[in-house]
Amino acid sequence: MPSRLQAQIDFILEADRLKQVLRQSVLTDRSRRENDAEHSWHLALMAIVLAEYGPAGCDLGRVLQMLVVHDLVEIDAGDSFIYDEAAQASKAEREQAAARRIFAMLPEGQGARLAALWEEFEARESPEARFAAAMDRLEPLLLNFQTGGATWRPNGIRRAQVVARNRPSLTEGAPDLWAFAEHLIDEAVARGYLGADATRGE
DSSP states (O other): OOHHHHHHHHHHHHHGGGGGOEEEEEOTTSSSEEEHHHHHHHHHHHHHHTGGGSOTTOOHHHHHHHHHHTTTTHHHHOOOOTTOHHHHHHHHHHHHHHHHHHHTTSOHHHHHHHHHHHHHHHHTOSHHHHHHHHHHHHHHHHHHHHTTSTTTGGGTOBHHHHHHHHHHHHHHHOHHHHHHHHHHHHHHHHHTSSBOOOOTTO
């Protein structure tokens, strides 16, 4: 087998490990936790269906490429729970190390291209990266609402935390979807899925 093809096949097989990385989010039937590969697929589908809410002139093809590769680093780094401050503090360092190893498996030019897509997603500077990030924030919110706060309730998560984590990405990447998301958050509080904000003196 040519060495280039062998490297590509090795990378593809390595990517299969993403199916073993469990996220905090629970499937809508509440049967088990979602894995990273399922999450990436779901985000890509969301981007296709919700493309009309993205920035004007947004290149959907580029968005989809970012969404497919954005969590590959979690093969090594694992999924960092967004409300776990300690895990978030070391996340960037762990993921950078993972990116160097994983994308280096591909032939040089191809590996550099995928690494650049990952870096673009992380930087959130292009319209495509901002829209991709908005999808990445909206999906777990939807799953949490549909499962009665399956991730929020056991961890004592409150409204202000969810707003702080979701509003920046959604208002930057898909502002028309923020009103929907905020309504969902408020409805989650009303239904007891999500803790109300702390009152003074609590």
